[in-house]
Amino acid sequence: MAKYAIEVENVKIRFNLANEKVDNLKEYAIKLMKHELMFQEFIALQDINLKIKKGESWGFVGVNGSGKSTLLKTISGILKPYEGTVKIHGRIAPLIELGAGIDPDLTARENIYLNGMVLGHSREFMEEHFDEIVEFSNLGKFLDSPVKNFSSGMKARLGFAVATVVNPDILVVDEVLEVGDMRFRRKCNERMQRMLSGGTTLLYVSHNIDSVRNLCQYAVWLDEGKIRMAGPSMEVCDAYAEEQEAEVRKKQEEKRERLRREGRKYDYLVVGAGLYGAVFARELTRRGKRCLVIDKRNHIGGNIYTEDVDGIQVHKYGAHIFHTSDKRIWRYVNRFAEFNHYINSPLAIYKDELYNMPFNMNTFSKLWGLKKPQEVQAKIAEQIADLHIEEPKNLEEQALSLVGRDVYEKLVKGYTEKQWGRDCKDLPAFIIRRLPLRFTYNNNYFNDLYQGIPCGGYTSMMERLLNNIDVMLETDFFEYRKEHSEMFDKVVYTGMIDEYFDYCYGHLEYRSVRFETERVEEANYQGNAVVNYTDREVPYTRVIEHKHFEPEAEQENPKDFSIISREYSMEWKPGIDPYYPVNDEKNNALYEKYRALAEQEENVIFGGRLASYKYYDMDKVIEAAINDAAKELNVWVQ
Amino acid sequence: MDLFKYRIKTLFKYLDLLKELVSRDLKLKYRRSFLGYVWSVLDPLLTMIVLTVVFTHLLGKKIENYPVYLLSGRMLYDFMKNSTNNAMKSVVGNAALLRKVYVPKYIFTLAKVTSCTVDMVLSLGALLIVMIVTKAQFHLTILLLPLIVLQLYIFCCGLGFLLAQLNVFFRDIQYIYSVILTAWMYFTPIIYQLDDRFPRWYQLLVKSINPMYYYVAQSRDIIYYGNIPGPRVFFGGWIIAFIMLVIGVWAFQRSKDKFILYI
Numbered sequence: 041m042a043k044y045a046i047e048v049e050n051v052k053i054r055f056n057l058a059n060e061k062v063d064n065l066k067e068y069a070i071k072l073m074k075h076e077l078m079f080q081e082f083i084a085l086q087d088i089n090l091k092i093k094k095g096e097s098w099g100f101v102g103v104n105g106s107g108k109s110t111l112l113k114t115i116s117g118i119l120k121p122y123e124g125t126v127k128i129h130g131r132i133a134p135l136i137e138l139g140a141g142i143d144p145d146l147t148a149r150e151n152i153y154l155n156g157m158v159l160g161h162s163r164e165f166m167e168e169h170f171d172e173i174v175e176f177s178n179l180g181k182f183l184d185s186p187v188k189n190f191s192s193g194m195k196a197r198l199g200f201a202v203a204t205v206v207n208p209d210i211l212v213v214d215e216v217l218e219v220g221d222m223r224f225r226r227k228c229n230e231r232m233q234r235m236l237s238g239g240t241t242l243l244y245v246s247h248n249i250d251s252v253r254n255l256c257q258y259a260v261w262l263d264e265g266k267i268r269m270a271g272p273s274m275e276v277c278d279a280y281a282e283e284q285e286a287e288v289r290k291k292q293e294e295k296r297e298r299l300r301r302e303g304r305k306y307d308y309l310v311v312g313a314g315l316y317g318a319v320f321a322r323e324l325t326r327r328g329k330r331c332l333v334i335d336k337r338n339h340i341g342g343n344i345y346t347e348d349v350d351g352i353q354v355h356k357y358g359a360h361i362f363h364t365s366d367k368r369i370w371r372y373v374n375r376f377a378e379f380n381h382y383i384n385s386p387l388a389i390y391k392d393e394l395y396n397m398p399f400n401m402n403t404f405s406k407l408w409g410l411k412k413p414q415e416v417q418a419k420i421a422e423q424i425a426d427l428h429i430e431e432p433k434n435l436e437e438q439a440l441s442l443v444g445r446d447v448y449e450k451l452v453k454g455y456t457e458k459q460w461g462r463d464c465k466d467l468p469a470f471i472i473r474r475l476p477l478r479f480t481y482n483n484n485y486f487n488d489l490y491q492g493i494p495c496g497g498y499t500s501m502m503e504r505l506l507n508n509i510d511v512m513l514e515t516d517f518f519e520y521r522k523e524h525s526e527m528f529d530k531v532v533y534t535g536m537i538d539e540y541f542d543y544c545y546g547h548l549e550y551r552s553v554r555f556e557t558e559r560v561e562e563a564n565y566q567g568n569a570v571v572n573y574t575d576r577e578v579p580y581t582r583v584i585e586h587k588h589f590e591p592e593a594e595q596e597n598p599k600d601f602s603i604i605s606r607e608y609s610m611e612w613k614p615g616i617d618p619y620y621p622v623n624d625e626k627n628n629a630l631y632e633k634y635r636a637l638a639e640q641e642e643n644v645i646f647g648g649r650l651a652s653y654k655y656y657d658m659d660k661v662i663e664a665a666i667n668d669a670a671k672e673l674n675v676w677v678q
Numbered sequence: 679m680d681l682f683k684y685r686i687k688t689l690f691k692y693l694d695l696l697k698e699l700v701s702r703d704l705k706l707k708y709r710r711s712f713l714g715y716v717w718s719v720l721d722p723l724l725t726m727i728v729l730t731v732v733f734t735h736l737l738g739k740k741i742e743n744y745p746v747y748l749l750s751g752r753m754l755y756d757f758m759k760n761s762t763n764n765a766m767k768s769v770v771g772n773a774a775l776l777r778k779v780y781v782p783k784y785i786f787t788l789a790k791v792t793s794c795t796v797d798m799v800l801s802l803g804a805l806l807i808v809m810i811v812t813k814a815q816f817h818l819t820i821l822l823l824p825l826i827v828l829q830l831y832i833f834c835c836g837l838g839f840l841l842a843q844l845n846v847f848f849r850d851i852q853y854i855y856s857v858i859l860t861a862w863m864y865f866t867p868i869i870y871q872l873d874d875r876f877p878r879w880y881q882l883l884v885k886s887i888n889p890m891y892y893y894v895a896q897s898r899d900i901i902y903y904g905n906i907p908g909p910r911v912f913f914g915g916w917i918i919a920f921i922m923l924v925i926g927v928w929a930f931q932r933s934k935d936k937f938i939l940y941i
Contacts, residue, residue, distance in 0.1 A: 055939055113938070117780040120935045134779045145706050154702060157695035158781055214778075 044129065045210055045241040046092040046115055051124035053085040053110055053265075084110045085265045088124070094209070097242040099252030099273055101280050102262035108245045111262065112212055115243065130209025130241070133159055144188035148179050148198060151187050155202045169205045176227070177201035193221055200228055210241045229255065249277050292508045299330075300510065305527055306332040311517040312534035314342020315658060316648030316665045318505040320532050323669035325509050332528065333506060334515040339499070340506060342534075343619075344658065346497035349559075351593070352603050353497035354586045357617070358553060359570055360498060361589075363488040364659030370490040372662060377501035379492030380592055385483035386570040386582075390450040397572065398485050399447060400478035407446055413479040420444045420477070435467035442475045454576035459609045460551070468624065488659075493589050534648035536618060537634045545633050548653055550618035556580075557605040565602045580606040621653045628653075645672060692785050699789035703764075704796060718800035719807070722753065726808065733869055741871055743902075745808045750901040751868040751894040753801060754826075758834055758890060759859055761794035765838025766845045766855060773941035783934055787842045791834050795827065805901070817904030826896045826907075832919035833889060839926030843933055846940050866890040889918045 085107045092098055100108040113119040114126055116134050143151060152173055156166040174180050177197040187195060204211065211232070232255060236242055246252055252259055252273055259276035261269040269276050308324055310317045313335035321331040339345050343357035361384045364370055373379070386397040396402035404416040423444030432438035435456065439448050452475070453464055460467055484491075494501040512520075517535065533540055538548045569588035573580060584605045587594050612618055621627065631653040638646045647668050649656045656664070708714040729752075730745050741747050768786040769776070776783060802823075809816065844851045865888055872881055884891050892915040896907040 113777070118777065119938055132780075143702065143706075145709065146702060150702065150705070154695075154698050157692070157698050158775065158779060160691055161694075162691075163694040163698070 043093060044091050044127075045094045045096075046090065046129075046243075047125075047127040048088050048090040048111075048115065049125050049127075051085060051088040051111075051114060051121045051126060052083065053107075053114060053119060054122040055082040055084055083265055085114070085121075087266060089267070090260065090270070092241060092243075094130075094241055095236065095239045096258060097236050097244065097256040099256035099259040099277075100243070100245045100262060101249060101252055101259055101277060102268075103284075106262040107265040108262050109214060110265075111260075112214055112243060112245060115210075116212055128210070131160075132210045132212060133203050133206070133208030134212040134214070145186055147184045147186055148190070149183045151198060152202055155199065156205070159203065161206070165206075173201045173205055176204075176231075178224075193224065197224055200231075204231055204235065207235055207238055207240055209239075210243065211235060212243045214245045249281050253277050289507070296508070296510055304330070305529070306330050306510075307528070308332070308530050308532055309334065309517075309520075309528035310532040310534070311335075312342060312648065312650075313337075313340040313502070313506065313511060313513070314534060314648060315344055315502075315661045317342070317532065317534045318502055319662050319665035320645075320647065320669050321509050322505050323666055324673065327673055329673075332510045332512065334512045334517060334520060336514065336516055338514050340511060340513070341499050341502040343617075344498040344502070346499050348497065348499075349586075349603050350601070351597060351599060352587050353499075353590055353593075354557065354603050354605070355498075355584065355589065356555075356557075358555070358607065358619075359584050359589070360658065361486070361491065361493060362658050363486040363491040364657075365487075365489040366659060366663065367489070369659045369662050372666070373494075373501070373659075376504040377494035377496070377498075379490075380495050380590060381491075382493045382569075382589055382591070383491055384485040384570065385568075386485060386572055387568050388451050388455075388572040388574050390454070390574045393450070395451060396483050397451075398476060398478060398483075399443065399451065400483060401481040402483060403447075403451070407450070416479060420447075432469045434465050435469055435471055436464035438469035438472055439464070439475060442472070443477060447475075447477075451574050453574075455572060455574040455581060457576055458579075458581045461609065461611055470624075495590065495592065497590075529643065531644045533644055533646050534651050536650045537631070537638060537646060537653060540644075540646075540651075541634055541637050544637075545630055547614060548630055548634070549622040549627050550612040551620040551622060552610050552612040552616055553581075553619050554608045554610050555605045556608070557603060559601055559603055561601050563598065563600045563602065565604050580608050582607045618650065620655060621649075623653070623655070688782055692782055695781070696785055696789050696792070699786065700793040700796065703789065703793035707797070715800060718797055719803040722749065722756065722801045722804040723807065726752070726804065729869060743812050743814050745812055746805070746814045747871075747898070747902055748869060749805050749808055750897050751866070753798065753805060754830055754893050754897055755863060755866060755868055755890060756801075757794055757798040757827075758830060758837075758893075759863075760797070761791040761834040762837050762841055763855070763859075764790035764794060765834070766841035766852065768838070769842045769846055769937055770849075770941055776941060777938060783937060784839065784930060787838050787930075788835065791831065791838050794834075795831055798827070815904065817900065819900035819904050819906060822900045822907070823897070826893055826900070826915070829896075829915045829919045830893045833893070833922045836919070836922030836924070836926035839930040840922075843926075843930045843937075846937050847933070862888075862890065866894055868894060889922070892918060 088111060090098075100111065102108050110119065112134075114121055115128065116132055117126075117128070143154060146154065152170065153163065153166050156169075156173075157163065174183065177194075177200070179194060179198060182190065182194070187198070190198070213232075232242060242256070244252060244256055256273040258271065259273035259280075260267055261276050261280045269279055307329040308321070308331045310321045310331055310333040313333050317333055317335075318340070321333050324331050333340075335342075337345075339347075344360045345356050346353040346360075347356050348354075361382065362373065362379065363384075388395045388397050388403075393406070395406050401413060401416065404419075405411055408416070408419055410416050410419060420443065423446065424441060427440055427445070429437050429441040432441050436448075436453070439452050439456070443452065456467070456472075457464055460471075517533070521531075536548070538545070565585050566583060567588075568585065570582060570584055572582045584607065586603045586605070587599065610616075634653075635646075638644070638651075645668060646652065647664060648661060652664075708717055711717060713720065726745055726749050729748055733748075734744055765787045768790045769783055772786050775781065808814075841851065841855060865884060867884065872884060892911045895911045896915055899905045899907040899911075
């Protein structure tokens with residue numbers, strides 16, 4: 041037996057065609073007279089060398105017209121090479137495409153026979169295997185209806201069932217299986233896998249890169265009739281997909297560039313390239329609106345921006361962990377990024393003691409050496425009862441009445457005081473409504489169904505969200521509006537609402553944080569992404585070690601240094617980055633006044649954390665942006 | 679010799695396909711028609727009646743038992759016309775299939791000619807009915823009919839290959855050929871008798887260069903006149919059939935690898 045199933049050597053396919061197909065006499069005569077019958081040769085394939093061993097599976101990828109099908113046809117013997125040789129050892133079964141080999145007027149039964157015989161089977165053979173084919177194609181009920189009434193999926197089923205009835209030495213599949221339903225595709229895949237393990241050689245053409253990845257060990261990337269790359273399918277597919285994406289991006293870029301040059305007006309000016317603005321712009325663009333996104337900062341992403349520092353994604357504006365229980369939102373973000381399975385389980389350090397967060401059995405057993413939940417519950421109840429607090433007058437009393445003295449002193453007090461910059465006794469009780477206590481040994485900070493961090497950082501997710509949308513960075517809205525008010529119809533404003541109205545009722549207040557980011561020459565600085573420091577003597581509230589947000593990246597590419605950020609809580613003053621709105625009575629009342637103004641404002645939509653003066657989790661921001669965009673466009677959102 | 683053996687082997691391998699294609703053509707021809715295969719008989723019968731009514735008046739009573747005279751010639755001409763017409767479209771018509779899978783292309787041409795042959799055999803029923811109704815005499819020579827059909831079958835295969843091949847490259851051939859067919863019918867003594875009313879040169883021309891004349895003349899001989907066909911038309915018929923076959927096969931083989939680029 042020959043070692044190779046298919047040997048293709050130096051194959052060249054030349055189509056000796058004139059510019060157009062000349063297939064009638066008139067054209068022929070005219071061209072002849074005009075001396076235009078110079079055959080323009082078209083090289084469909086060139087320098088093709090392939091050696092395919094028995095039992096291998098090869099996928100063929102490439103853009104339309106790159107010669108994939110031509111190559112398969114040459115291997116199948118339908119086309120004869122102009123130069124070079126094709127040697128085939130074994131019997132080829134092409135998976136006949138819809139419509140071909142299937143006569144629409146004949147019934148399924150008749151077609152099975154006809155199709156089988158086209159493939160070179162004898163009538164006897166087909167009779168023997170008839171039942172098997174019918175069973176696989178699942179068309180028993182429709183055996184005697186004409187195939188023209190079949191759906192494309194049913195035709196594909198018929199074709200596949202006939203082609204694979206016998207284990208051919210070489211199976212050629214040319215973009216056929218994309219039409220069937222899921223169940224049938226799975227069935228086909230199983231059958232192909234079985235044939236592969238049975239020694240069949242598979243040649244597979246598909247535009248669906250993923251199916252090539254799944255099914256084929258090797259792949260060939262054809263480009264303008266030449267082999268651009270051949271090898272393990274993962275590598276070839278990745279390279280091909282990358283170039284495809286780059287090309288698409290380039291084209292979109294060119295188009296945007298052209299529109300920009302022509303000075304075309306935008307439908308919407310989105311102020312702020314943060315999560316709300318990006319999602320809003322994405323949703324509008326998707327429905328055919330033209331958006332310009334501007335941002336004061338020199339990067340997109342707002343506060344979820346991550347910066348690549350020597351291969352570590354640094355959360356520039358504090359730790360962001362995506363979590364949601366809304367399946368719709370989870371699916372939405374997964375369209376723009378792949379999420380890892382990071383689970384937030386912070387640690388707390390009080391003096392030289394280390395505790396698990398959130399407050400759970402691990403924390404309590406460390407505190408008191410207790411093991412059973414009942415004991416812990418009793419201990420806390422006892423501590424609370426000892427204090428005799430009926431009506432909490434300040435935050436300290438509030439917290440004490442919720443968690444008792446030990447937890448409060450070691451894990452709540454210092455941290456909260458650093459956060460707010462004043463004594464707990466001076467803070468209003470309402471800041472802490474509840475302090476959840478967990479009586480299980482579960483260190484997962486969030487209770488949500490889905491949780492993770494985009495692989496490669498938030499910035500690349502934001503880039504994908506803003507793909508195909510014009511973005512201008514380092515552009516101040518108020519200045520831009522002064523000069524280019526004719527460039528847009530409507531504004532989506534995600535900045536500070538008081539700033540929009542020129543602080544006419546005074547400033548809304550925020551809490552802010554400051555980061556001291558530092559590179560340390562240690563592979564692992566603190567062993568966890570987030571460590572809170574709960575005693576008041578340590579000036580920072582927490583330390584973030586960024587590499588631990590992406591353990592998979594670290595595993596793939598270990599680094600002997602680390603990037604850490606110390607987070608300091610600070611008073612907010614106009615001019616520095618605002619973080620947390622101070623939703624006390626005074627500020628909320630002030631916000632209401634601004635909101636009344638905002639409602640008067642025509643053609644401006646206010647949204648996002650700063651314009652709504654509200655603490656927003658990321659999933660809630662996305663949800664709000666999707667809903668607001670839908671409302672704006674008057675479309676129904678499910 | 680090896681190549682020849684290989685060809686025969688391939689043909690043998692695809693014999694079932696040939697049969698299936700022929701039966702498909704026959705099945706589809708009358709599928710969903712009320713009378714089905716009866717049309718194979720009815721169609722020539724009705725045409726014959728029309729022509730008889732028209733031409734008996736036009737030509738007077740000169741030809742004895744005109745219906746039988748007409749049918750014995752027209753039957754063969756119709757067979758030739760249908761089979762070559764279908765054969766011409768056989769390669770182009772199966773383009774979708776040929777582009778996907780390797781099948782010897784001549785199978786389709788062969789299948790068309792063969793299915794038309796079966797159709798013609800069915801239409802012999804019309805002749806039988808007419809002969810019984812007109813009380814025509816049955817001659818033993820009618821048993822030679824299969825030989826003549828075989829000659830014509832070979833001829834039609836040859837012509838079919840040629841046309842199928844031409845049609846791939848020049849679709850105009852379809853229109854040209856339909857004109858040729860009309861002319862050919864009048865050039866062949868089917869509705870008239872090639873007697874002395876025609877100038878001598880015309881008679882000679884028909885008898886020498888019109889292949890159909892050989893087959894129609896033979897068929898007239900054995901059915902209508904009850905004669906053994908003369909050696910000139912008999913052997914001439916065989917020779918012409920094979921010459922046509924050789925031309926057809928040669929033309930087809932020469933360019934079959936290029937078909938795929940044009941269909």
